[in-house]
Amino acid sequence: xVQLVESGGVVVQPGGSLRLSCAASGFTFDDYTxxxxxxxPGKGLEWxxxxxxxxxxxxxxDSVKGRFTISRDNSKNSLYLQMNSLRTEDTALYYCxxxxxxxxxTGAFDIWGQGTMVTVSS
Amino acid sequence: xxxxxxxxxxxxxxxxxxxxxxxxTSSDVGGYNYVSWYQQHPGKAPKLMxxxxxxxxxGVSNRFSGSKSGNTASLTISGLQAEDEAxxxxxxxxxxxxxxxxxxGGTKLTVL
Numbered sequence: 733x734v735q736l737v738e739s740g741g742v743v744v745q746p747g748g749s750l751r752l753s754c755a756a757s758g759f760t761f762d763d764y765t766x767x768x769x770x771x772x773p774g775k776g777l778e779w780x781x782x783x784x785x786x787x788x789x790x791x792x793x794d795s796v797k798g799r800f801t802i803s804r805d806n807s808k809n810s811l812y813l814q815m816n817s818l819r820t821e822d823t824a825l826y827y828c829x830x831x832x833x834x835x836x837x838t839g840a841f842d843i844w845g846q847g848t849m850v851t852v853s854s
Numbered sequence: 855x856x857x858x859x860x861x862x863x864x865x866x867x868x869x870x871x872x873x874x875x876x877x878x879t880s881s882d883v884g885g886y887n888y889v890s891w892y893q894q895h896p897g898k899a900p901k902l903m904x905x906x907x908x909x910x911x912x913g914v915s916n917r918f919s920g921s922k923s924g925n926t927a928s929l930t931i932s933g934l935q936a937e938d939e940a941x942x943x944x945x946x947x948x949x950x951x952x953x954x955x956x957x958x959g960g961t962k963l964t965v966l
Contacts, residue, residue, distance in 0.1 A: 767955065769900075776857070777892070777900065777943050779955030791953050832905055839947045839955050840890040840905030847899060 734758035734843055736828050741848030748818050752848055754811040754828030759843075762786070762806035765831035767841060768813050770824035770850075780826070781813065785835050796822075818852045825849050858883065858944055858958035865964040871932040874961045876944030877925060882956055883946050884925035891920055891929045892943045894960075900943065904929060931963070939965040 740752040754766070768780040781792045781802040790802050801814040811828050826848050829841035859877040866872040876883065876891075883889055889907045892900035902911050904920035907927065917932045927946075931938055944958040 769955075769957075776941075776960040777894075777945075777957045779945070779957060782955065791955075793954055827899060832902070832911070838890075838906060839888045839945060840902060841892075841900070842902045842905070842911055844899040844901075 736843055736845035738828050738845040738848035741850045743851040743853060744818055745854050746818060746820055746852055750815045750850060752813040752826055754845060756809045761809040763834050765837040766804060766811045767829045768802060769827045769829055772824040782837060820852050823850060823852045858946060858956055860944060860958035860961045863962045865966055866934045867966045868934050870934050871930060872934060874929045874942055876927040876958050878946060879925055882948035883927050886947050888947050889922055889927040890945045894941045934965050936965050939963055
């Protein structure tokens with residue numbers, strides 16, 4: 733079964749740091765671009781970051797640039813999001829998502845995890 | 855990056871057709887054939903319904919179709935069913951400064 737399982741979401745104070753993980757199974761992980769997408773409570777979807785199949789290219793939303801770092805370990809079929817200098821507006825459910833295209837990045841997310849909740853609050 | 859513009863809500867009766875629009879700019883919707891549409895039921899992860907403007911993933915009903923004209927993409931749902939009631943989001947890439955993904959604000963579809 734094709735599956736993505738996120739973990740690492742907790743309650744953290746403003747200015748704190750956190751690392752999210754996403755474990756992939758059921759597909760050839762290192763063939764695909766991977767993304768992080770978040771959704772604040774009661775709000776819409778917001779694209780956060782992407783990483784190419786080989787980790788050689790990364791892109792970020794302006795709202796997280798310089799604070800978040802996306803990475804992957806293809807030997808462990810895992811995706812990560814290091815989140816630093818967290819702000820209250822980063823409070824959201826964080827999803828990892830698989831791009832539909834092999835090697836390429838089309839921005840179409842065909843597989844989603846169940847999400848992990850990050851709450852930034854004092 | 856600015857979100858793509860979608861109507862906040864649309865509604866229709868069972869059996870009818872509805873269309874949801876998604877308006878961007880030449881730097882996103884108009885500049886790429888990478889427009890996607892997602893369906894999200896409450897408390898669930900989004901589900902891909904349309905990708906590359908008009909392609910349906912395996913398993914998605916052919917009642918769902920997508921198109922694009924200029925800077926505006928559209929999702930049409932024909933033969934509305936009760937289970938289609940959900941939030942719908944469009945997405946694209948934008949190259950206004952660097953390559954980034956961008957979503958629309960979402961549209962709540964109510965089946966009357």
